[in-house]
Amino acid sequence: MPDPIPDLTGRLAVVTGASRGIGYFIARHMAAAGAHVIAVARTVGGLEELDDEIKAEHARTGKGEATLVPLDLADMEGIDRLGGAIHERWGKLDILVANAGVLGTISPLGHIEAKTFEKVMAINVTSTWRLIRSVDPLLRLSDAGRAIILSSNAAHSARAFWGPYAASKAAVETMMRSWADETKNYPLRVNAADPGATRTAMRAQAVPGEDPETLPHPSEIAARIVPMASPELTRTGQTYQAKHDRWVSYQQPA
Template identity: 80%
Template sequence: MNAHPDLTGRTALVTGASRGIGYFIAKHMAAAGAQVIAVARTVGGLEELDDEIKAEHARSGKGEATLVPLDLTDMPGIDRLGSAIHERWGKLDILVANAGVLGVIGPLAHIEAKVFEKVMAVNVTGVWRLIRSVDPLLRNSDAGRAIIMSSGAAHNARAYWGPYAASKAAVEALARSWADETKNTPLRVNSVNPGATRTAMRAQAMPGENPATLPHPSEIAANIVPLASPSLTETGLIFDARERTFLSYQMPR
């Protein structure tokens, strides 16, 4: 897999782009030449990203950003985003479904319904709505690439992580089904386990942890960007971003 893909002329939609791993995926993709459609709720973070991409563009002439303030619980807004991309570019080359929420770490029986529903709305329903909105656009690309952010929590199912673990298991199942549906097309769909990373979400989940012991999100993002390469052949797999390896889901049918 090409460690530094050339994304010149390619259009990439990145959700959760105002901070953490999504911020640096957007930044790295722009540096590789992509036109980045950066989606997030936090306008300030998007503007900071835009400033950095503009500064990089001034130096290298590569990459630009379009900022889209959007909450992924706004389902009609997701539909409008797909329509706007179609009107402006006619296709989408790369989807990075990175946005997600942790919810609350605690016993399942004590989780409030509104917390559980918010986790599922953002982490599962929002991703499905995004898939539905951009699937035709990715099929219009000569080498559509979908990167769906997951977590080791989907497989570990540790105590007190129920809502988040369930949401990530569900979104992996969506990605695998989508990959199987599109395996005979140029579209490649893979999930990513970023591993423990120095992000605000990780600090919320593990408040006693020393963040200096974790890799910076820029490092993890750099490992993920090659999944957008037009030369990628893998689909329907999970990518371990820390180890930079693909893991198979092969099961008896």
């Protein structure tokens, strides 16, 4: 069974891709656990719906708040400004959930258009690096900084036709492990989460003939990922497979 959702009262969390799917429910669960969630996404309507849910929960329990940040992660300078704005207002950051990503096209590598490949790399890899660069100093100022990078088993299975997406997730997992090694002497813990097949719009795009009712709801998967933000967590540089409730280390011994 997954760990219980921790008490995040007083913690400040950035969640990207927070307007729908797994990111939406991670943001909701974190707010319900007491965190102030900085919710980042392109879709304003989804962010407003999230805000309504968090406000309703706050009215019931007195826990959780949200700050909405409409931002396209293709706007690299906007990501830089996000870190500066957090520093100016709060002075530190406790949790980063780098969830936003795009699938691209399920197709043979030789058939993929250059603009599609470049978009997958820009959103999934470059913007994740830019986000890390923007908030790394803020996470180091936390007494228990936690970074969760959303990955995928595609990074390791390297299945036919999934080339760009698989390569992008392999890249972010490698960055995660490097970042974890760089910060191992700090209170910061950096890990990746592989949600597995989940009932999301991206999954429906990737496997259109699949019955979504056979897949776990994103709220269930989000509830398994949120414990990775616990101040009590000791692991770093590893991947958590939410579907199977297990940790896996892909890093080879030195």
